[in-house]
Amino acid sequence: MKLELHACKKCKLLTAEKNCPNHPDEKLTREWYGFIFVQDVKESVIARETGITKEGKYAIKVRQ
Numbered sequence: 001m002k003l004e005l006h007a008c009k010k011c012k013l014l015t016a017e018k019n020c021p022n023h024p025d026e027k028l029t030r031e032w033y034g035f036i037f038v039q040d041v042k043e044s045v046i047a048r049e050t051g052i053t054k055e056g057k058y059a060i061k062v063r064q
């Protein structure tokens with residue numbers, strides 16, 4: 001399986017689109033490592049700790 005996902009430098013959201021849906025002006029990068037999948041934002045401890053407010057895939061590390 002080949003993932004062609006790009007990470008938003010601002011919110012670390014991983015997307016297959018050309019722009020981050022949250023930050024259309026922010027640059028996306030392929031220089032990211034590891035990811036978490038947040039399904040239920042209210043139940044997710046990781047989401048709370050990282051400040052994620054929307055479900056989705058997020059990179060753990062993004063090179064700035």
Ligand SMILES: [Zn+2]
Nearest residue numbers: 008011020023
């Ligand atoms: Zn973003």
